């Protein structure tokens with residue numbers, strides 16, 4: 001964690017947000033937007049995914065985005081990498097940190113990646129080893145942690161053992177994803193308490209989605225049990241691939257507002273990050289779900305304070 005911060009906010013909008021947006025965004029606009037994000041105080045920005053362009057055409061400009069963004073000290077630039085070919089491209093583009101992803105649900109993993117969890121682990125092991133040899137740190141995402149559209153409830157034992165496995169494989173931080181946004185605070189607390197018996201809580205992050213409106217409550221529950229890293233996307237960009245039209249990731253500015261209001265230092269400037277949300281909303285031409293953003297818009301209309 002960056003020194004001095006009480007919690008670390010990880011911005012995943014350019015990757016997790018934009019990959020789920022219907023409206024295509026050109027490379028120039030992405031770079032201009034990320035350059036604004038760089039100046040907000042965010043310690044981590046996930047720029048893109050080096051997945052095969054055939055799977056996610058919206059992120060086929062991964063290399064150009066990574067190369068185009070203005071780098072800044074104290075900001076870690078990450079990218080999702082699914083395999084060795086992706087890693088090669090990510091390293092070539094000059095990424096700081098590698099993110100990998102795995103589902104805790106066997107059915108979802110097979111549907112999403114066309115592989116069993118075991119097969120994915122063996123591919124990721126190679127990616128991690130090579131990334132480490134290149135001096136890169138690794139962030140790991142576990143998806144469907146709080147429920148899966150195919151399997152329903154996921155056994156906590158499965159979540160704990162895969163978290164531990166990622167740790168053993170060399171992952172520095174494990175981000176637990178509420179991919180379909182169905183978690184509730186008591187469940188978050190219970191899962192995290194059990195997972196932290198196997199993995200230090202300081203190595204765990206929460207990746208909340210606001211599909212059911214519980215993202216901030218879940219964030220608070222995780223904070224109370226000791227989690228100090230949270231993923232968000234500016235404007236609440238993105239969606240849920242399993243629920244068309246549903247809300248996406250928790251909005252970064254809503255996270256920042258809540259923590260700063262609690263006296264918890266995020267290092268992120270609320271005003272600046274809200275401006276980034278306004279800017280990307282104007283490019284996407286759709287109403288983004290972020291609360292702080294909608295408040296800023298309402299105030300602008302009234303001609304009042306931004």
Ligand code: MG
Nearest residue numbers: 016207209249
């Ligand atoms: Mg997400």
